[in-house]
Amino acid sequence: MLAPFLYKDTIEAGCDEAGRGCLAGAVFAASVILPTGFECEELNDSKQLTEKQRYRLRPTIEREALSWAVGIVYPDEIDRINILNASILAMHRAIRQLKIMPQHLLIDGNRFRPYPAIPHTCIVKGDGKYLSIAAASVLAKTYRDDYMMQLHQEYDCYGWDKNKGYPTAQHRQSIERHGTTPYHRLSFTLLPSPSQQLSLDF
Helix, strand or coil, X not given: CCECXXXXXXXXXXXXXXXXXXXXXXXXXXXXXXXXXXXXXXXXXXXXXXXXXXXXXXXHHHHHCCEEEEEEECXXXXXXXXXXXXXHHHHHHHHHHCCCCCCXXXXXXXXXXXXXXXXXXXXXXXXXXXXXXXXXXXXXXXXXXXXXXXXXXXXXXXXXXXXXXXXXXXXXXXXXHHCCCCCECCCCCCCXXXXXXXXXXX
């Protein structure tokens, strides 16, 4: 069972991102403040949930949360500032949109740039330990999946409806065949080098 808070009697916002390892599309982050006494046995790290479970949980989180928000950083920004900084910026953008100012931030992972005037704690695999981070992971993941489904309507040859922009073999084969789109992260290694391709053949 996930813990409700790190510090009791503190307004805590859980923060998590989705799409960091993708070759295409924006990185999304969410920030969620849950009320005292919030309970949801099904809520867990979004990676441990099925797609159906994530979408079933989203309206519950949005309805029950004291405040929630989603931040987005697009591919051109990712290429300019790198994916780590982009992930942190997406979290900052989500926090900035909260209608309630949190007193403490719970950050999934081990890297974060301090948000002005709000202390934070980084927690490795925090989306499997704290309810607010798990809730943020569900929102970030589902809103990003919605976004990738929209991009798939524009460029249907990359399989984004299935791979959501992650570096699957099919996605990379499509890049090799059709080239890149305005949504690809050009600072990423989109295709293996010839030496890596050679080693994969043996």
